[in-house]
Amino acid sequence: MAGDARVAHVAKAFKYGLKGITGYLEPAERELLRGLLDDVISMLEPELSQNEDPLTALIGLDMNVKEPSDRALLRLLPNVMKNDDAASLEFRQLTERSLREGKIGALRAAAMGLDRNELVLTPEEAKLWSMALNDVRLVLAERLDIRDEADADHVHAMQDWSQAEDVESYLALVYNFTTWLQESLVQAMMASIDRKS
Template sequence: MAKAFSAGRRGITGFLEPAERDLLRKLFSDIITMLEPATPAHEDPLAALIGLDMDVRVPTDPALLRLLPDALTGDADSALEFRQLTERSLRESKIGALRAASLGLDSEKLVLDSEGAKLWAMALNDVRLVLAERLAIRTAEDAERIHEVQDWGDADDVESYLSLVYNFVSWLQESLVQAMLVELQRTK
């Protein structure tokens, strides 16, 4: 069974069972796959070098849109222009955090420095965003519905299983953030 992250002399540590590590590895991989854009055959190398993506469009998958939301509202043309200027680097940043977190899953005991903890927090947050969209969490009532499923034996459908995964990832992220806050207080 997983142990909550905690701050200590060696950094932030946590413990995950093999099945929990496999689950997270799969979730991270799935999100990476969602975020990897199809590279057009005619991509301008200079545009790619400076992070421009003139072919980018608003995602049609609601979960991907939750990861890559419009930064500007009310003006579709400005929102698209901003997306063209920023989405490539945002995708790369998210993919980098997910890959870094996935690399940490090679051992049961996780030991994170401040940068590793930041990357893990980003990765877990992206997983939670996708799961929240798939579970249609929009209100406090929706969140309460998700938290009602408490036992893996009660998961008899996809929504129940996803609810348990969402609860696990939420708990893991909360313990990480708490450990990061303790670590921050120590450095002041």
């Protein structure tokens, strides 16, 4: 797992206060996040099959579903059993569609909140934001080939935007930004739980 990420940004860290959980993002940062959220949404949107049984679709079944070949998508929609592909596939047919829809819902909720610089989140919105940021980070981490803690540390060392000279270093900086943002959000959510209990 990744630890705390400390890095200076124009954005302000999420915090918990009288107005609830609040944050602040510059327009460029909001654009960046919107793009990331949209990318993950399009990865998760199920392909519409031509001859799908409308009833099975209605109750959330998907008999044509397969284990994703894209590693990032497989990380978002993992097998439910470690050493039983057949049972995992059967489970996937029953659950994957609603899992995709739930994730898309959280990503859309976060994207919709990006219409102004000041973010004020209800507890439910904060939860959806934290889930959406997590999925964005999981996809970025696959693209950056983060396989172990050493890889994560290597990416984490990239903190200077003036060093962004290629796609990989740019992705690393984006990953570190979303890590920092999610960490501050989770801390604010924890503070709000402490305050209420």
